[in-house]
Amino acid sequence: FLRSYGRRARARLVVHKIGDPAVAHRALIDNADDFSNRPAGIFPVSLATWENGEPNENITTVRYGPHWSALRCNLTAGILHPTRLASLAPLRQEAAQALVAELSGASGRDREVTLRGHITAAVFPLVARLCFGDGVDGGHVRAMGTMVRDFLAAAGELNRRFDGSMLSKIVNWRALRHVTGLIERQAELYRPLIEARRRSRSPLCGGIVHPYIDSLLDLRVPDDDAAAGDGHGLRELRDGEVVGLVLEFLAAGMGSVSACVEWTLAHLIDRLEVQDKLRREIDGAADATLSSKTLRTGMPYLNAVVLESLRMHPPMPVLMRAAHGEGAKVVPVTRATTVPAEGLRVMFSLGDIGRDGKTWTDPDEFLPERFLPGGEAEDVGPMPGRKEIRMMPFGAGHRHCPGMSMGMLHTKCFVVALVREFEWAPSAEDRGGGIDMTELDGFSKLMKKPLTACVTRRT
Numbered sequence: 001f002l003r004s005y006g007r008r009a010r011a012r013l014v015v016h017k018i019g020d021p022a023v024a025h026r027a028l029i030d031n032a033d034d035f036s037n038r039p040a041g042i043f044p045v046s047l048a049t050w051e052n053g054e055p056n057e058n059i060t061t062v063r064y065g066p067h068w069s070a071l072r073c074n075l076t077a078g079i080l081h082p083t084r085l086a087s088l089a090p091l092r093q094e095a096a097q098a099l100v101a102e103l104s105g106a107s108g109r110d111r112e113v114t115l116r117g118h119i120t121a122a123v124f125p126l127v128a129r130l131c132f133g134d135g136v137d138g139g140h141v142r143a144m145g146t147m148v149r150d151f152l153a154a155a156g157e158l159n160r161r162f163d164g165s166m167l168s169k170i171v172n173w174r175a176l177r178h179v180t181g182l183i184e185r186q187a188e189l190y191r192p193l194i195e196a197r198r199r200s201r202s203p204l205c206g207g208i209v210h211p212y213i214d215s216l217l218d219l220r221v222p223d224d225d226a227a228a229g230d231g232h233g234l235r236e237l238r239d240g241e242v243v244g245l246v247l248e249f250l251a252a253g254m255g256s257v258s259a260c261v262e263w264t265l266a267h268l269i270d271r272l273e274v275q276d277k278l279r280r281e282i283d284g285a286a287d288a289t290l291s292s293k294t295l296r297t298g299m300p301y302l303n304a305v306v307l308e309s310l311r312m313h314p315p316m317p318v319l320m321r322a323a324h325g326e327g328a329k330v331v332p333v334t335r336a337t338t339v340p341a342e343g344l345r346v347m348f349s350l351g352d353i354g355r356d357g358k359t360w361t362d363p364d365e366f367l368p369e370r371f372l373p374g375g376e377a378e379d380v381g382p383m384p385g386r387k388e389i390r391m392m393p394f395g396a397g398h399r400h401c402p403g404m405s406m407g408m409l410h411t412k413c414f415v416v417a418l419v420r421e422f423e424w425a426p427s428a429e430d431r432g433g434g435i436d437m438t439e440l441d442g443f444s445k446l447m448k449k450p451l452t453a454c455v456t457r458r459t
């Protein structure tokens with residue numbers, strides 16, 4: 001009995017890593033239904049936000065089903081809908097201009113700047129505005145931004161060594177308490193804004209869209225899965241759930257975009273001829289207001305540069321799924337493994353998939369031209385098609401990232417502003433040996449050594 005109990009307990013905790021694009025395709029596309037959940041308990045987030053015996057689920061943690069569907073549709077039909085994203089161009093422009101204004105003060109001949117703080121300080125207010133609307137004072141926005149950044153760093157660090165077991169909880173109790181504390185402090189910052197919003201809805205955000213928070217306060221989710229769809233058994237979101245969903249929106253909207261902008265700029269500084277070529281495309285763009293359409297389809301080289309950056313450094317380094325049923329047989333296991341009731345824990349390595357030597361020529365080289373017509377990846381986009389997976393920086397299958405279009409637009413908008421307004425060159429330290437591209441895996445795949453570069457305002 002003890003031996004079989006031990007085997008089952010071990011099987012629950014073993015994580016099976018997949019870095020082969022063909023296997024990922026068989027799992028996430030051919031057997032999508034069997035890979036539609038994330039393993040329970042691996043997320044410090046969901047562990048930390050139980051309330052009255054009920055989990056405060058967000059879109060990332062909730063089980064695939066009607067509750068997930070209600071939360072996800074609310075996001076995709078609301079703020080992430082393509083028509084809304086298109087109308088948000090003036091807000092993106094304002095955020096990009098704020099970044100330019102801030103960096104202009106720091107720029108000058110041979111002046112060096114460390115970029116990460118500037119990038120997150122520009123990306124976060126845009127996401128916070130889409131979340132809470134206008135009228136939140138600057139100090140409050142900065143406090144939320146700092147808290148989200150600290151949370152991403154602490155939770156990412158914990159995530160690497162936390163497997164959800166009791167032993168892991170005991171060994172990591174200090175780090176868990178730290179993460180829980182950060183979530184609590186965020187909740188304290190969000191609650192007054194949520195309350196104010198409950199009392200009165202202020203005008204549209206930027207005069208354009210309803211902020212995400214309004215849709216969450218209006219949303220009704222199934223009380224339990226059985227009652228879904230018949231109009232009965234619907235309920236409002238609990239406060240704790242709203243807090244979790246807000247945190248998810250802010251963290252997803254800031255972390256991955258900031259990481260991608262930093263990596264992209266690092267490569268543009270490492271390969272000055274790519275920076276020049278991109279600048280020529282940007283200077284030649286007829287539409288200086290950078291509409292969604294221009295950013296999506298009007299600048300092929302910009303698109304290629306961002307895709308190449310996402311291929312090499314997918315901001316979310318791994319994605320986790322629980323594999324069930326027939327689909328679990330797709331997972332190559334080195335020794336006989338029983339499939340636990342909660343599914344096999346599978347970890348897809350997005351970095352390995354994007355740099356697979358069978359799929360890509362010179363996978364470790366930054367070569368945006370591969371995404372241009374005639375290149376080996378001319379038909380590859382940010383989301384894999386049904387036929388094959390060659391890269392999947394936004395995931396794949398039922399749980400793929402719903403924020404892909406927003407993520408691409410925001411990333412491109414900030415990269416355009418940085419390249420159009422400034423010349424970038426390696427820092428004195430990097431001039432000899434090149435930029436250190438070592439990756440730090442947390443929740444977001446960041447540059448281990450934050451990018452420092454020489455910045456000169458263009459005249």
Ligand code: HEM
Binds near residue numbers: 257400
């Ligand atoms: C460059 C930007 C972004 C990248 C690279 C990225 C990447 C990812 C990845 C890899 C996943 C896991 C997908 C899977 O399991 O198949 C994911 C999930 C998710 N992302 Fe993003 N993301 C980005 C931006 C955003 C934005 C802007 C939002 C919303 C504001 C967002 C919201 C979400 C949500 C809610 C999920 C969970 C989806 C679900 O479980 O149904 N992401 N993202």
